[in-house]
Amino acid sequence: GESVGLHLPTLSVQEGDNSIINCAYSNSASDYFIWYKQESGKGPQFIIDIRSNMDKRQGQRVTVLLNKTVKHLSLQIAATQPGDSAVYFCAEKGLSGGAGSYQLTFGKGTKLSVIP
Amino acid sequence: EAQVTQNPRYLITVTGKKLTVTCSQNMNHEYMSWYRQDPGLGLRQIYYSMNVEVTDKGDVPEGYKVSRKEKRNFPLILESPSPNQTSLYFCASSLGVNTEAFFGQGTRLTVV
Numbered sequence: 001g002e003s004v005g006l007h008l009p010t011l012s013v014q015e016g017d018n019s020i021i022n023c024a025y026s027n028s029a030s031d032y033f034i035w036y037k038q039e040s041g042k043g044p045q046f047i048i049d050i051r052s053n054m055d056k057r058q059g060q061r062v063t064v065l066l067n068k069t070v071k072h073l074s075l076q077i078a079a080t081q082p083g084d085s086a087v088y089f090c091a092e093k094g095l096s097g098g099a100g101s102y103q104l105t106f107g108k109g110t111k112l113s114v115i116p
Numbered sequence: 117e118a119q120v121t122q123n124p125r126y127l128i129t130v131t132g133k134k135l136t137v138t139c140s141q142n143m144n145h146e147y148m149s150w151y152r153q154d155p156g157l158g159l160r161q162i163y164y165s166m167n168v169e170v171t172d173k174g175d176v177p178e179g180y181k182v183s184r185k186e187k188r189n190f191p192l193i194l195e196s197p198s199p200n201q202t203s204l205y206f207c208a209s210s211l212g213v214n215t216e217a218f219f220g221q222g223t224r225l226t227v228v
Contacts (some may be wrong), residue, residue, distance in 0.1 A: 032214045043120075043206050043219030044159070051214065089158065091216065103174060104149070104217070108158040 012113045019077040021110045023090035028071060032093040035064060035075045038109070047075070047088075050114045077112075085114045118143045122207050122220035129197055129227055137223050139194045141193040147210045148190040149174070149217065150182065152203040159206065165190055166213075225226030 013019045025033070031052040036044035050057045050064045050073075057064050063076040087109040099112050120141045127136055141148065149164040151174075161174030165184040179201055181193040190209075194201060204224050208217040 017227065036219075041222075043208075043222050045219070046216035049216060067177040069210075093157075103164065103172075104161055105175070106151075108156065 009108070010111045010113070013080050014115050015025045015053070015080060015082060017080055019075075019084070020113060021075045021077075021088050021090075021112065023073040023107050025073060025092050027069050027092060027105075028068070030092045033064070033066060034091045034093075034104075035062075035073075036089045036091060036106075037084075037086045038089065044089060069070050077115060080112075080114050082114045082116055083088075085112055087111050118218070119152070120207055120209050120218050120220040122205075122223050124223060125221060128227070129225070131198055131227055132196050135194050135197060135225075136198050137194075137205060137207075137225070139190045139192065139220060140188050141190075141209040141218070142188065142189065142211060143211070143218065145196045145209035145211050145218075146187070147213065147217075148184065149208045150180070151206045151208065152176065152201075153206060154203050154221075162192070162205075174202075199227050201225065202227050 034049040035047040037047050038044045048059045048062050049063050050066050055066050061078045065074045076084045077084055090107045091104045123138045146167050150162040151159045153159050160176045162176055162180050163174050163182040165171045168184055168187055171182050171184055184190055204222050206222050207220040210217040
């Protein structure tokens with residue numbers, strides 16, 4: 001079946017640097033993508049989302065880029081802080097159930113470690 | 117406070133003993149889902165519900181049941197748990213199809 005995956009399982013960055021977390025997806029018909037952050041012992045927490053009719057969306061210190069040509073999604077975190085250390089998941093809303101379905105497929109996650 | 121509440125947070129049970137994990141949200145959300153999270157496999161959707169009395173299978177529905185008799189509650193039922201259902205379970209809710217999902221704190225289930 002279709003799947004959403006991540007290029008790198010772990011990423012270490014220096015505090016203050018920018019972080020880029022990548023995600024490749026294979027369902028070219030997906031129309032909604034989300035990034036989640038999961039801290040140890042907690043449930044996933046929404047960071048930012050993007051619809052397929054956009055190629056860039058910015059939030060507070062975060063930017064999501066969507067490249068539909070190569071089916072690639074990335075999350076950029078500016079001025080990374082120790083509190084950003086967590087596992088980051090991309091998720092894709094699949095269309096297996098039709099336009100009104102709510103089947104989310106998650107990637108396996110990237111662990112971001114921020115070095116003080 | 118807007119939240120998704122799961123109970124229990126931790127559960128150890130024996131093979132074959134029926135159990136229910138409850139999930140409740142106070143945001144009047146229509147969409148609710150259950151996921152399991154396993155090392156190396158990420159989050160996989162078990163079942164989801166788009167409204168009261170409307171449920172559908174996710175990627176890994178075998179061995180699970182759900183019900184949606186009222187909007188706020190979406191219990192996950194394991195009729196005959198097996199050790200391969202040992203996992204971390206998350207419930208989530210969202211207002212619409214293309215809106216952010218709010219997750220509960222998780223339920224760590226061990227089946228021996």
